[in-house]
Amino acid sequence: MQLKPINQQVVAIVGVSSGIGRETALKFAQGGAKVVVSARSEPGLKSLVTEIRSLGGEAIYTIADVSNFQQVKAIADKTVAEYGHLDTWVHTAATGIIAPFENITPEEFKRVVDVTLMGQVYGAMAALPYLKQEGRGSLIHISSMEGRRSLPLQSPYSAAKHGLEGFLEALRLELQHEKLPINVTSILPSTINTPYYNKIRTKLGVKPTGIPPYYQPSLVTNAILYVAEHPMRDFVVGDAGKVLDVLQRISPELVDAILLAIAFPGQHTNEPKSQDAPHNVFTPIPGYDKIEGDFRNLTIPSFLDWWDMNPKLKWGAVALGVLGVAAFLGGWTSD
Helix, strand or coil: CCCCCHHHCEEEEECCCCHHHHHHHHHHHHCCCEEEEEECCHHHHHHHHHHHHHCCCEEEEEECCCCCHHHHHHHHHHHHHHHCCCCEEEECCCCCEECCHHHCCHHHHHHHHHHHHHHHHHHHHHHHHHHHHHCCEEEEEECCHHHCCCCCCCHHHHHHHHHHHHHHHHHHHHHHHCCCCEEEEEEEECCECCCHHHHCEECCCEEECCCCCEECHHHHHHHHHHHHHCCCCEEEECHHHHHHHHHHHHCHHHHHHHHHHHHHHHCEEEEECCCCCCCCCCCCCCCCCCCCCCCHHHECCCCHHHHHCCHHHHHHHHHHHHHHHHHHHHHHHHC
């Protein structure tokens, strides 16, 4: 499947007022793409478009709540009306509640699923007709390692991300069956240092945190730009996520034991925060129109992502390793 270079693409990016989405829009624009950005927060959108244009990029914005299909469809429609076509759809919008399941209301659980799962479904529904019209392109959906392994205290978010993984697998196969050159990629980040943990609702009595280690948002945005040009099925971002993925496949019970030991204290900070504090579950909140969160001091580098973006070297190294082991075993058995 041949995808256009970034500098020839028209890209719609959903969920851009902060974090991964915001940096993704900046990087696409810096790479020469025309970008259409969307979120619920107009101040965040205005400041992002102003920044892109000040750097010489081309961008427009549209306000949308992704739980409303017509508003999501309007993003795709405006993209094609403004630029004539759509090449890549990047969907990053999500929200969450960190609390024991029994403390979450039905309305809260449904809202997280409506935004974090159904918003992604609506995005694919809105973008796909235009990608088919163009004859090729990409749907890039930001999932999470919680789509592979759920965490306690995050049941709505984990449920939504598991649902997203199931949806993308089905959609990918349908497009392959139709022999349509449309790439469907799931990006599965580890814990990322964005304002997400500032913005979501907590009922823990303290400010929540992801389970360390953290990684910087640039790792995720680099992966997104890579798969926009190089089709991939999925991309786990962060070494910790890759290790978790392997352990979950080998022994879910072992991961259960690890999470019982670390996941409950690991999602609490020492900073008090009321459950009535402002949050973004139902409406946007001001003050977080930025890329990074508060946990830079907990971030570490990731080494294996580079291998995923250099597959020839990756599989060459694997082949050499296999040959080396085979040679060693052959010499050992001949003795």
